[in-house]
Amino acid sequence: xxxxxxxxxxxxxxxxxxxxxxxxxxxxxxxxxxxxxxxxxxxxxxxxxxxxxxxxxxxxxxxxxxxxxxxxxxxxxxxxxxxxxxxxxxxxxxxxxxxxxxxxxxxxxxxxxxxxxxxxxxxxxxxxxxxxxxxxxxxxxxxxxxxxxxxxxxxxxxxxxxxxxxxxxxxxxxxxxxxxxxxxxxxxxxxxxxxxxxxxxxxxxxxxxxxxxxxxxxxxxxxxxxxxxxxxxxxxxxxxxxxxxxxxxxxxxxxxxxxxxxxxxxxxxxxxxxxxxxxxxxxxxxxxxxxxxxxxxxxxxxxxxxxxxxxxxxxxxxxxxxxxxxxxxxxxxxx
Numbered sequence: 001x002x003x004x005x006x007x008x009x010x011x012x013x014x015x016x017x018x019x020x021x022x023x024x025x026x027x028x029x030x031x032x033x034x035x036x037x038x039x040x041x042x043x044x045x046x047x048x049x050x051x052x053x054x055x056x057x058x059x060x061x062x063x064x065x066x067x068x069x070x071x072x073x074x075x076x077x078x079x080x081x082x083x084x085x086x087x088x089x090x091x092x093x094x095x096x097x098x099x100x101x102x103x104x105x106x107x108x109x110x111x112x113x114x115x116x117x118x119x120x121x122x123x124x125x126x127x128x129x130x131x132x133x134x135x136x137x138x139x140x141x142x143x144x145x146x147x148x149x150x151x152x153x154x155x156x157x158x159x160x161x162x163x164x165x166x167x168x169x170x171x172x173x174x175x176x177x178x179x180x181x182x183x184x185x186x187x188x189x190x191x192x193x194x195x196x197x198x199x200x201x202x203x204x205x206x207x208x209x210x211x212x213x214x215x216x217x218x219x220x221x222x223x224x225x226x227x228x229x230x231x232x233x234x235x236x237x238x239x240x241x242x243x244x245x246x247x248x249x250x251x252x253x254x255x256x257x258x259x260x261x262x263x264x265x266x267x268x269x270x271x272x273x274x275x276x277x278x279x280x281x282x283x284x285x286x287x288x289x290x291x292x293x294x295x296x297x298x299x300x301x302x303x304x305x306x307x308x309x310x311x312x313x314x315x316x317x318x319x320x321x322x323x324x325x326x327x328x329x330x331x332x333x334x335x
Contacts, residue, residue, distance in 0.1 A: 009044075009045045009105060009106045010042040010043060010044055010045055010105075010106055011042065011043060011044075011045055011048045011104065011105045012041075012042060012077070012078050012103060012104045012105070013037065013038075013039075013040045013041050013042055013043060014075060014076040014077060014078050014104075015048060015076060015104070016034065016037040016038055016040065016043065016048075016051075017038065017075070017076055018068065018071060018072055018073075018076040019034055019051060019052075019055070019068065020034060020035075020038060021071050021073075021076075022067070022068045022071045023055075025071060026059075028055070028058070028059060031051070031054060031055070031058075033047065033050065033051060033054070034051055037051075045105065048134075049131065049133075049134050052064075052065070052068075052131075052133045052134060052137065053131065053133060056133055062167050062168070062169050062172050063136065063167075063169075063172040063173060063176065064133060064136075065132075065133050065134075065135075065136035065137030065138075065140055066136060066137075066140045066172070066173070066176045068137055068140075069137055069140030069141050069143070069144045070140075070144065072141055072144045072145070077104060077141075077145060078103060078104070080096070080097065080100050080101070080103050080104060080145075088200065089197065089198050089199060089200055090146060090155070090196055090197050090198070090199045091197030091198060093145075093146065094112055094119070094121070094146075094197065095112070097110070097112075097142070097145065098110055098112045104141075105138070109123070109124045110122075110123055110124075111123070111124045114194065116194050117193055117194050117195075118158055118191045118192060118193060118194060119191070119192045119193075119194055119196075119197060120189050120190075120191055121142060121189060121190045121191075121192065122187050122188060122189035122190070123138065123188065131164070132162065132164040132167075135162055135163070135164065135188045136162065136173075138188075139160060139162075139188065139190055140176070142190060143155065143157070143177065143190070154178070155192070155196060155199075156178070156179075156193060156196055157177055157178065157179040157190060157191065157192055158179060158180075158191040158192060158193055159179055159180045159181070159182060159191045160173070160177050160179060160180075160181045160182070160189075160190050160191070161181075161182050161183075161185035161186075161187065161188060161189045161190075161191070162181070162182070162183050162184075162185060162188050163184070163185055163186070163187060163188050164183060164184070165183060165184055166183035166184065167183075170183070229255070229265060232255055233251070233255060233262075233276065234276075234280060236251045236254050236255060237251060237276065237277055237280050238280060238284070240254075241277075241280070241281065241284070241302075241303060241304045246277060246304065248262065248263075248273045251273070278314070278318070281303050281304075281314070282315075282318050284302070284303060285299060285303060285311075285315060285318075285323070286326070286330070288302060288303075289323055289326060289327045289330070289331075290327075290330065290331060296308055296311070296312070296323055296324070299311065299323070300312075311323070
């Protein structure tokens with residue numbers, strides 16, 4: 001337990017969902033420890049490392065981290081994935097990843113360094129004993145993150161470096177990254193030609209980007225250090241909606257306030273708690289509706305409605321339109 005006291009950061013709960021998705025795809029029994037983190041917004045980095053190591057002990061495999069990373073979806077990375085979607089090119093997405101990577105893993109700072117002709121991406125002052133598995137999944141997730149948003153183009157990496165000793169089969173790594181992979185290097189890093197940074201991403205929507213940047217900034221300020229009460233309130237409602245724990249007494253307790261204090265604060269802003277919840281629901285609903293892969297039933301669940309019909313009624317009150325009509329009028333591309 002002493003290890004847990006040495007705070008090495010926390011990871012976004014979506015990484016626990018990623019690991020579960022991998023286990024399910026491979027018909028691997030879900031370990032109890034992995035089951036326990038499924039409802040957590042964040043969990044300790046030490047637990048993440050243990051989960052990976054235990055999985056590797058049960059099913060040893062060279063390049064396990066690479067294989068797990070292939071199952072990543074935007075939802076596993078949280079809002080940072082939506083941020084990248086709204087960037088116009090790879091360089092912009094990298095800059096966003098740099099600004100907000102702590103939302104995924106806040107243990108050590110990410111360094112993005114432009115040293116033409118290459119961009120170096122690495123983690124500064126990593127944990128005392130990084131394992132090959134934690135390193136390779138961090139790098140592989142970064143590559144998958146970038147691939148997710150490319151316009152069907154592949155990313156041409158220059159080299160990938162790891163600090164750990166080389167495995168017997170380096171070819172697995174070189175086939176995955178499509179570049180030279182070096183082991184026993186001074187730092188774990190990914191080297192990308194600067195020219196790759198100007199490759200266009202699939203979509204560029206500055207309005208969406210601005211909205212999401214505000215949301216991400218609010219989320220970021222919840223990590224140890226923060227914050228302004230309104231941003232904390234927004235974050236608490238956002239996360240509470242995902243767990244059906246957004247009632248005022250629960251949110252007030254989370255903010256370290258009494259219900260009365262929270263109501264008084266909202267009164268001063270000429271609003272109510274219910275209005276604030278509905279504002280955030282509406283904001284999220286319009287973002288979810290822009291994603292053609294989300295069904296109305298899934299959106300209703302994400303917004304904590306017990307039934308799709310309740311979501312549809314609320315949306316009609318907000319906009320005068322059904323969600324289907326709104327989606328049709330506001331979706332700019334077909335999928």
